[in-house]
Amino acid sequence: MFAFDRLRQLQSSNDTEDDDTRSRAEHTAVASVRGLQAGFVATCIMTAFRLPILRSLPPSANFWTQYVADGDPDDHPVAGLFLHLVYGMSAGAVFGGLFALQDAERSIEAEQRGIVWGSVYGMVLSAFGSQVMLKEVLDIRLENDELALFHAGHLVYGLALGAWVGSRTEGVEDPVAEYEYDDGN
Numbered sequence: 001m002f003a004f005d006r007l008r009q010l011q012s013s014n015d016t017e018d019d020d021t022r023s024r025a026e027h028t029a030v031a032s033v034r035g036l037q038a039g040f041v042a043t044c045i046m047t048a049f050r051l052p053i054l055r056s057l058p059p060s061a062n063f064w065t066q067y068v069a070d071g072d073p074d075d076h077p078v079a080g081l082f083l084h085l086v087y088g089m090s091a092g093a094v095f096g097g098l099f100a101l102q103d104a105e106r107s108i109e110a111e112q113r114g115i116v117w118g119s120v121y122g123m124v125l126s127a128f129g130s131q132v133m134l135k136e137v138l139d140i141r142l143e144n145d146e147l148a149l150f151h152a153g154h155l156v157y158g159l160a161l162g163a164w165v166g167s168r169t170e171g172v173e174d175p176v177a178e179y180e181y182d183d184g185n
Contacts, residue, residue, distance in 0.1 A: 035096015118162015
C-alpha cells in the first residue's frame with residue numbers, strides 16, 4: 001500500500017496547484033494516476049462480483065496458460081488474477097486520462113458524468129474482451145448465460161471506475177480532507 005500512499009501524496013501536491021498554471025498534459029497525467037487507482041478498486045469490485053457467480057478465474061488465466069506457461073488455467077490462479085488486475089489498472093489509467101480530456105457539459109456533476117461514461121467504457125471493454133480477446137486471441141466461445149455475466153461484470157467495473165474517477169476529479173479543492181480519505185496518519 002506504500003505505492004498508493006505515495007501516488008496519493010503526489011496527486012495531492014499536484015491538486016493544490018492553480019488549475020491555470022497546470023498544463024493540459026499535466027492535468028491528464030494526474031487524472032491517469034487517479035484512473036490507475038480507480039482501476040485497482042474497480043477490478044477488485046468486478047472480481048468480487050464475478051468469482052462467486054461464475055466460480056472460475058478471469059479469462060486472463062487462460063491467456064497466461066496459452067502464451068506464458070503450460071498447464072491448465074486452474075494451475076495459475078495467482079498469475080491469472082495478477083494479470084486481470086494489471087489489465088484493469090491499465091484500462092483505469094486510460095479512462096482517467098480520457099475523462100480529464102473530455103469537455104462534456106460541465107453543468108452535470110463530475111460524479112454523474114463518471115458513472116455514465118464509466119458504464120459506456122465498461123461496455124466497450126466488454127465488447128472488445130468478448131469479440132477480440134476471447135474469440136480471436138484465446139479461441140473461447142462463451143455460452144449466452146456466461147456472456148451475459150461477462151458483460152455484467154464489465155458494467156460493474158465501469159460503474160465503479162466512473163464513480164471513483166468522477167468523485168475525485170473536480171469541484172473539490174482538497175479531496176483528502178473533503179471526503180476524509182486520510183487514514184489518520
